[in-house]
Amino acid sequence: MSVDDTSNARRDFLRKSLTLIPVVTLATTGGASLALAETKERQRDEDKPGQSARADAYQPTFFTPEEWAFIHAAVARLIPADDRGPGAVEAGVPEYIDRQMNTPYAQGANWYMQGPFQPDAPSEMGYQLKLNPQQVFRLGIKAADDWSRQQHGKPFAELDTATQDAALRQFEAGKAEFDPLPAKTFFAALLQSTKEGFFCDPIHGGNKDMVGWKLVGFPGARADFMDWVERDVAYPFPPVSIRGERA
Amino acid sequence: MAKVMQKADVVIVGFGWTGAIMAKELTEAGLSVVALERGPMRDTYPDGSYPQVIDELTYSIRRKLFADTSKETVTIRHNVSQTALPYRQLGAFLPGDGVGGAGLHWSGVHLRVDPVELRLRSHYEERYGKNFIPDGMTIQDFGVTYEELEPYFDFAEKVFGTSGQAWTVKGELVGKGKGGNPFAPDRSDHFPLTPQKNTVSAQLFQKAAWDVGYHPYDLPSANTSGPYTNPYGCQMGPCNFCGYCSGYVCYMYSKSSPNLNILPALRQEPKFELRADAHVLKVNLTDDKKLATGVTYVDAQGNEIEQPADIVILGAFQFNNVRLMLLSGIGKPYDPKTGEGVVGKNFAYQNMATIKAYFDKDQHFTNPFIGAGGNGVAVDDFNADNFDHGPHGFVGGSPFWVNQAGTRPIAGVSNPPGTPNWGSQWKAAAADYYNHQLSMDAHGAHQSYRDNYLDLDPTYKDAYGMPLLRMTFDWKENDIKMTHFMVDKMKRIAEAMNPKAINVQVKAPGTHFNTVSYQTTHLNGGAIMGTDPKTSALNRYLQSWDVHNVFVPGASAFPQGLGYNPTGLVAALTYWSARAIREQYLKNPGPLVQA
Ligand SMILES: Cc1cc2nc3c(=O)[nH]c(=O)nc-3n(C[C@H](O)[C@H](O)[C@H](O)COP(=O)(O)OP(=O)(O)OC[C@H]3O[C@@H](n4cnc5c(N)ncnc54)[C@H](O)[C@@H]3O)c2cc1C
Ligand code: SF4
Numbered sequence: 093m094s095v096d097d098t099s100n101a102r103r104d105f106l107r108k109s110l111t112l113i114p115v116v117t118l119a120t121t122g123g124a125s126l127a128l129a130e131t132k133e134r135q136r137d138e139d140k141p142g143q144s145a146r147a148d149a150y151q152p153t154f155f156t157p158e159e160w161a162f163i164h165a166a167v168a169r170l171i172p173a174d175d176r177g178p179g180a181v182e183a184g185v186p187e188y189i190d191r192q193m194n195t196p197y198a199q200g201a202n203w204y205m206q207g208p209f210q211p212d213a214p215s216e217m218g219y220q221l222k223l224n225p226q227q228v229f230r231l232g233i234k235a236a237d238d239w240s241r242q243q244h245g246k247p248f249a250e251l252d253t254a255t256q257d258a259a260l261r262q263f264e265a266g267k268a269e270f271d272p273l274p275a276k277t278f279f280a281a282l283l284q285s286t287k288e289g290f291f292c293d294p295i296h297g298g299n300k301d302m303v304g305w306k307l308v309g310f311p312g313a314r315a316d317f318m319d320w321v322e323r324d325v326a327y328p329f330p331p332v333s334i335r336g337e338r339a
Numbered sequence: 340m341a342k343v344m345q346k347a348d349v350v351i352v353g354f355g356w357t358g359a360i361m362a363k364e365l366t367e368a369g370l371s372v373v374a375l376e377r378g379p380m381r382d383t384y385p386d387g388s389y390p391q392v393i394d395e396l397t398y399s400i401r402r403k404l405f406a407d408t409s410k411e412t413v414t415i416r417h418n419v420s421q422t423a424l425p426y427r428q429l430g431a432f433l434p435g436d437g438v439g440g441a442g443l444h445w446s447g448v449h450l451r452v453d454p455v456e457l458r459l460r461s462h463y464e465e466r467y468g469k470n471f472i473p474d475g476m477t478i479q480d481f482g483v484t485y486e487e488l489e490p491y492f493d494f495a496e497k498v499f500g501t502s503g504q505a506w507t508v509k510g511e512l513v514g515k516g517k518g519g520n521p522f523a524p525d526r527s528d529h530f531p532l533t534p535q536k537n538t539v540s541a542q543l544f545q546k547a548a549w550d551v552g553y554h555p556y557d558l559p560s561a562n563t564s565g566p567y568t569n570p571y572g573c574q575m576g577p578c579n580f581c582g583y584c585s586g587y588v589c590y591m592y593s594k595s596s597p598n599l600n601i602l603p604a605l606r607q608e609p610k611f612e613l614r615a616d617a618h619v620l621k622v623n624l625t626d627d628k629k630l631a632t633g634v635t636y637v638d639a640q641g642n643e644i645e646q647p648a649d650i651v652i653l654g655a656f657q658f659n660n661v662r663l664m665l666l667s668g669i670g671k672p673y674d675p676k677t678g679e680g681v682v683g684k685n686f687a688y689q690n691m692a693t694i695k696a697y698f699d700k701d702q703h704f705t706n707p708f709i710g711a712g713g714n715g716v717a718v719d720d721f722n723a724d725n726f727d728h729g730p731h732g733f734v735g736g737s738p739f740w741v742n743q744a745g746t747r748p749i750a751g752v753s754n755p756p757g758t759p760n761w762g763s764q765w766k767a768a769a770a771d772y773y774n775h776q777l778s779m780d781a782h783g784a785h786q787s788y789r790d791n792y793l794d795l796d797p798t799y800k801d802a803y804g805m806p807l808l809r810m811t812f813d814w815k816e817n818d819i820k821m822t823h824f825m826v827d828k829m830k831r832i833a834e835a836m837n838p839k840a841i842n843v844q845v846k847a848p849g850t851h852f853n854t855v856s857y858q859t860t861h862l863n864g865g866a867i868m869g870t871d872p873k874t875s876a877l878n879r880y881l882q883s884w885d886v887h888n889v890f891v892p893g894a895s896a897f898p899q900g901l902g903y904n905p906t907g908l909v910a911a912l913t914y915w916s917a918r919a920i921r922e923q924y925l926k927n928p929g930p931l932v933q934a
Contacts (some may be wrong), residue, residue, distance in 0.1 A: 154379055169761075170762070171761065172766070174763045176763070180550050197401055200409075202407050202408065203428050203884040204409055204425045204428075204799075205407040208798070214851075216852065216855065217415065217854060218854045218855045219427050219428050219855075230820075257762065266711075283760065286761075287749055288396055290754070291749045292396040292749060293394050304748065305748065307769065307770050308769050308773035308774070309773060309774045310708055310747065310748050311562070312393075313390045315393045315579075315582060315583055315811060316579045316707075317580040317581065320576075320580075320706065322536050322537065322539065323539070323581050324542075324704050326704050326774070327704070327774075334390045334393060334394060336390075
């Protein structure tokens, strides 16, 4: 199976191009709208100034200014901008999280939320709190800022980066005591959301300019690798997004 | 008062793999069939249209296509002394929902069964003696043999359009040096399609497995290696390894599903009707509980509706089948204290271990975003009873494989052990390793035990006010012993690849079942088939011993878990059961096996 001689590759190519025809016909709706989206996106890009301006211009609709400052500061430490490239803030992770907070998911709409609740159950029993993601973020950010004020006399966002990192490590390990929910639970939600916002399709507001995908070498929505399956080489094409943006 | 619909010959609960197969077989027999599916209508268009389906956040992370736990879930506890807690968010397993069931968004590893596993207890007793099977392990024979099922395995592969390489066909060796599995039982025919290409990860596994003396083979996949038309006239195009496979609807018409491989043919049948958004509450029985009269369901508007029928098929997936039997009073509930009763008995899972190998960035490009759900290379040297268990003191076997189904970065970024979970070091490792790693599984069989079982929860209810199903389940000593043995054998393959780092994920002794991290959706038992109504809920034709017009296809019928994935056997047993209904039951409705 690993032998890749030219005649095989050619047969594969012929076989694939022949049979692709009916599939493409069946899927016209998707294909056509993709092409349209692409043109629109290009025009929009041309009208806009620098990319980072786009990430900054977003106005949160869920988070308060204090919460927004926390989110910015925290995600900037979780995935920092550094010599390997842009970080969570440049990727638009705060925007992503704010937008997620306005989805049914953030209200716990597809979780089983009937009581009785046993919040102290061992971790292998899964999530057992009564709180939905909106509450986890709202209560968690307040608890983190309260903790920071108590320990260091100022909110998290105003700490220097080394102190912020140390604080995040305390939250992660559950060493910081939060009243409304375990610090660990809040930290896990924050980190998971940060990674989601860094690597999701840009359609969700994060991963701007596909910086997350470019960092790791993920081709995004290309989703057609027939000719690359067997090759032990770097995949050469840059990522594309659902809207048809090209990196 | 519930509205009463016109009577049908057959009502089917659930429209996943088993429901679709039964619907096709029974309409072919001239019967009128109504299928009731609790979830929404789903199909390749619009649910699998490109590019909207190429969205990791929506499908893998927010789990768009899976069961909605806000409506219905299960509760879980580790032993009888604990209070079970609800499975509030999906984690360890991902039940399906909507037309196609889990069959619409499964992966497509399409294996048969090792014949030994169908008569597991008899085989172990014959080869190792009765005392070899530990106390409290309740493994049983299925009551049907591989030879009896072979024609149905063959037909199911033709319906699914499975890609693979036979080892022998009618006794003739055909698969040596071509990707066949020397441990595979004989077949009546070839796979309908040749094996798919192998990813770089699978090639590395194949070579390393040869190097350490194992016998690698191409994993049969229900992802197409070429264009295909199945016996029902349904068409498939070739899989392009898009990498958005498990958890997604295939936009290429390449992954076998009830929606793609059966529904188009059923749509031509005037005697078939599919009702989506129809949540079945229970099977209705006559006063003496000997016969089913139909089912009651709730439609999208919340109306309660009665669907009368002469035959009731439960195709609602393993644990939903068991729950419906318990809610309806079909068969005697199992009691772990006395060991009596049958419904809920022998609940078993899959005993997985995983090894990840990380390569230097100049060593290999495994490109894990390339993949297909059923694709890979496997070895069966330690599956079933392909090696002498005598000196090792545990029951069960495990295939090993690289099954690169496609990973995407939100869930798929995995760094070598010791890397922090965030910050610049995490970021650098993600950049350095994402495209230079592979993952292999020991996909172990899991046995059944007296105190791993299913019943109704006393506290928690679903959105319709009905008790949730309760799982009482934990890992046992045999399971831990087996998985450690397997991971040691598999580690030799990983080491032979000469990676920079490896990460072995195996259950430590004393580990409890973790409901959070995904393992598999291969849940078994609870309504098991067998030869004796005292120890099984169903006879060998998947017919309820107690209510003869109720048939219950699905992995709920397995008396214990397999080394392989279940759907190959689930599909073959469903065809086998349908054939018995067509050829025996319709002529003479009554028990097909005398108790
Ligand atoms: C992510 C994933 C990957 C998988 N990969 C593989 C694989 O590679 N190989 C393999 O062999 N197996 C695999 N499986 C397992 C495979 O999907 C199942 O074995 C198979 O779908 C079982 O068929 P079924 O008909 O029993 O259940 P399903 O296909 O799940 O269908 C059951 C249907 O019943 C419906 N239902 C439930 N309750 C009710 C009710 N009360 N009223 C009405 N309808 C109801 C459900 O909504 C569902 O649609 C995978 C599963 C998952 C989730
Ligand atoms: S990997 Fe292949 S079978 Fe799976 S969804 Fe993509 S094209 Fe379909």
